Amino acid sequence: MSLAQVVSCLDGYDPDALRVDKAREAIRACIAPLTAGERVLVRKALGRVLAEDIVPKINVPAHDNSAMDGYAVRFSDLEKNNSLIEAGTAFAGKPFAGKVRLGECVRVMTGAVMPAGTDTVVIQEVVKKEGDRILVPQGQKRAQNVRYAGEDLKVGVPVLRAGKFLRPAEIGLIASLGIGKILVRKKLRVAFFSTGDELISIGRKLKAGQIYDSNRYTLYGMLERLGVEILDLGVVRDDPAKLKQKYLFAKSRADVIITTGGVSVGEADFVKQLMAELGEVLFWKIAMRPGRPMAFGRIGKAWLFGLPGNPVAVMVTFYGVVRDALLHLAGRSDGEVPLLTAVASENLRKVPGRTEYQRGILFNEGGIWKVRITGQQGSGVLRSMAEANCFIVLEHARGAVQAGENVSVQLFEALA
Ligand code: AMP
Ligand code: MG
Numbered sequence: 001m002s003l004a005q006v007v008s009c010l011d012g013y014d015p016d017a018l019r020v021d022k023a024r025e026a027i028r029a030c031i032a033p034l035t036a037g038e039r040v041l042v043r044k045a046l047g048r049v050l051a052e053d054i055v056p057k058i059n060v061p062a063h064d065n066s067a068m069d070g071y072a073v074r075f076s077d078l079e080k081n082n083s084l085i086e087a088g089t090a091f092a093g094k095p096f097a098g099k100v101r102l103g104e105c106v107r108v109m110t111g112a113v114m115p116a117g118t119d120t121v122v123i124q125e126v127v128k129k130e131g132d133r134i135l136v137p138q139g140q141k142r143a144q145n146v147r148y149a150g151e152d153l154k155v156g157v158p159v160l161r162a163g164k165f166l167r168p169a170e171i172g173l174i175a176s177l178g179i180g181k182i183l184v185r186k187k188l189r190v191a192f193f194s195t196g197d198e199l200i201s202i203g204r205k206l207k208a209g210q211i212y213d214s215n216r217y218t219l220y221g222m223l224e225r226l227g228v229e230i231l232d233l234g235v236v237r238d239d240p241a242k243l244k245q246k247y248l249f250a251k252s253r254a255d256v257i258i259t260t261g262g263v264s265v266g267e268a269d270f271v272k273q274l275m276a277e278l279g280e281v282l283f284w285k286i287a288m289r290p291g292r293p294m295a296f297g298r299i300g301k302a303w304l305f306g307l308p309g310n311p312v313a314v315m316v317t318f319y320g321v322v323r324d325a326l327l328h329l330a331g332r333s334d335g336e337v338p339l340l341t342a343v344a345s346e347n348l349r350k351v352p353g354r355t356e357y358q359r360g361i362l363f364n365e366g367g368i369w370k371v372r373i374t375g376q377q378g379s380g381v382l383r384s385m386a387e388a389n390c391f392i393v394l395e396h397a398r399g400a401v402q403a404g405e406n407v408s409v410q411l412f413e414a415l416a
Pocket of ligand 1: 194
């Protein structure tokens with residue numbers, strides 16, 4: 001099926017005023033996750049996507065053990081006699097080898113295997129020592145302060161599923177099972193280039209009308225933090241022959257091609273023609289601000305995202321639409337960014353009928369999290385992104401916001 005056929009089946013799909021959530025849904029309907037994997041050392045798996053289920057072959061912990069420093073006892077002994085004989089000591093990694101007889105206890109350290117016959121640990125702070133006898137006060141509970149074998153991870157019960165993004169906790173957990181290498185998804189290869197006759201790369205002197213290309217730097221940063229393999233293809237002039245050459249080069253080397261610029265009305269026509277000639281491309285006017293025009297499609301096997309040129313629009317469309325597509329393609333199942341609630345500390349301008357991503361500063365005042373905007377919100381003002389620490393996401397149907405109303409925010413730190 002062509003992309004156009006796939007997306008036209010979606011309810012409420014309107015390419016001339018496409019809601020952001022519909023754009024994400026449309027892309028997901030078109031692309032299937034890439035499945036190629038590779039086996040890597042556990043530490044190298046940090047920031048990668050798990051490609052297999054992790055099913056423990058051992059229990060963690062492997063044995064019942066003490067959760068505290070104290071004395072391992074047989075609980076039923078305490079009912080008869082609260083004075084026990086200390087029969088020996090067990091350390092973490094050095095179990096007590098003997099047998100614990102009736103009326104005896106064993107000194108245990110945190111992590112020590114529970115000596116055979118004992119079922120309860122009394123913490124050292126509450127006991128009294130009298131010669132080789134240990135006096136245990138009333139009020140102990142059966143099985144207190146014991147960690148059971150398999151309490152953390154159980155043999156045969158899957159603990160991580162394919163699709164999980166691997167953070168420090170996950171790689172530690174995998175290591176706790178004694179697993180040295182795991183299967184992860186191959187990194188996505190993402191190529192990108194900027195388009196525009198006015199753009200020059202840093203290191204050269206600006207002539208009248210020229211600007212430095214900043215989009216390749218923000219894109220580099222956003223992609224690097226998502227953990228993809230990056231191919232920076234530089235700046236391409238607004239010249240169909242050069243653009244064509246670059247698309248063809250990019251599609252032979254990458255799973256995804258991202259371009260910025262050249263999709264607004266002025267230039268769209270020839271870019272459109274060119275893209276249509278090379279592959280299949282859908283042009284969307286997304287009901288979002290900033291970031292209205294956007295192209296999505298494919299050239300050969302490579303997926304294509306044609307983002308607008310304005311620097312803030314690039315970041316907003318990337319975080320609002322492209323990021324989700326890349327995570328889906330990378331096989332990630334847990335990439336949704338939480339929307340948090342904060343109190344607007346000032347009035348915010350907004351018209352219904354589009355989702356707005358205003359640049360916000362989340363701050364705490366008197367124990368309450370509030371948010372204000374960074375000032376100038378033009379889609380060319382990249383400073384507004386640098387000053388902000390969050391997006392204020394104003395929903396599609398919402399109108400102007402009064403100070404004191406709740407709004408949704410997305411922390412930049414959560415977007416990586
Ligand atoms: P376009 O979408 O090509 O019409 O570009 C929209 C605006 O974004 C214009 O003012 C461009 O100069 C600017 N722009 C486009 N590409 C870049 C870039 N790579 N870096 C900085 N600004 C850009
Ligand atoms: Mg341009």
